[in-house]
Amino acid sequence: xxxxxxxxxxxxxxxxxxxxxxxxxxxxxxxxxxxxxxxxxxxxxxxxxxxxxxxxxxxxxxxxxxxxxxxxxxxxxxxxxxxxxxxxxxxxxxxxxxxxxxxxxxxxxxxxxxxxxx
Amino acid sequence: xxxxxxxxxxxxxxxxxxxxxxxxxxxxxxxxxxxxxxxxxxxxxxxxxxxxxxxxxxxxxxxxxxxxxxxxxxxxxxxxxxxxxxxxxxxxxxxxxxxxxxxxxxxxxxxxxxxxxx
DNA sequence: CAGGATCCGGTTAGATACTG
DNA sequence: CAGTATCTAACCGGATCCTG
Numbered sequence: 724x725x726x727x728x729x730x731x732x733x734x735x736x737x738x739x740x741x742x743x744x745x746x747x748x749x750x751x752x753x754x755x756x757x758x759x760x761x762x763x764x765x766x767x768x769x770x771x772x773x774x775x776x777x778x779x780x781x782x783x784x785x786x787x788x789x790x791x792x793x794x795x796x797x798x799x800x801x802x803x804x805x806x807x808x809x810x811x812x813x814x815x816x817x818x819x820x821x822x823x824x825x826x827x828x829x830x831x832x833x834x835x836x837x838x839x840x841x
Numbered sequence: 842x843x844x845x846x847x848x849x850x851x852x853x854x855x856x857x858x859x860x861x862x863x864x865x866x867x868x869x870x871x872x873x874x875x876x877x878x879x880x881x882x883x884x885x886x887x888x889x890x891x892x893x894x895x896x897x898x899x900x901x902x903x904x905x906x907x908x909x910x911x912x913x914x915x916x917x918x919x920x921x922x923x924x925x926x927x928x929x930x931x932x933x934x935x936x937x938x939x940x941x942x943x944x945x946x947x948x949x950x951x952x953x954x955x956x957x958x959x
Numbered sequence: 960c961a962g963g964a965t966c967c968g969g970t971t972a973g974a975t976a977c978t979g
Numbered sequence: 980c981a982g983t984a985t986c987t988a989a990c991c992g993g994a995t996c997c998t999g
Contacts, residue, residue, distance in 0.1 A: 741953065
């Protein structure tokens, strides 16, 4: 019983830590949306991405992509074209976020609808 | 075919917007963790909450709770005790975040483990 | 106990312009 | 095309102390 209680709170503590870790990696106004765009479309060039993530400034997009790349969620590939083009895509690690991303998308859509009703 | 394509990109656009909306509501370093703590434990008093969300300063916790309350994700109840105590709990709207919260917790735990292997 | 008051430094993100 | 440079205002979040 006592043991049980400790285990429960221990697993809870771990979950909260996990939530925090995840939130840190997806911090800021744009990262989750960027991952979402890449998730739904596969590969994207910088310009296409900036068109799909509406409103993000190039400087900000560039910085967020670097962060995501550093954390191995996004892979950046420079293509040897003229002029050069760059492709961004999710790594397998990044793709493993799909449950979160899908849930966020669906929840956000429902939330917006529930606001309109009022 | 053309119709199909438009519908696809339309639903994608909506999903990205949903992701953004969700991320806005859970923005900042602590909100998701706070929701997680409330999710795993039900009700919490201010002090208990601050103990479970390790590291958060009272001022910050207070502000985040207000934000969450404003967006109808958290309900605040003042109990008529001496001295007064306050209980926080998720609203049904807040509880509906459970898929996101659970997924974030699980993903974060796995991510942390994958880091330790290296 | 549940916060508010104050102070503060760092980060964030936007606008605009520019480069290889 | 794929970013960088510069500037700036706003905000975030931490520390510390205080109050009903």
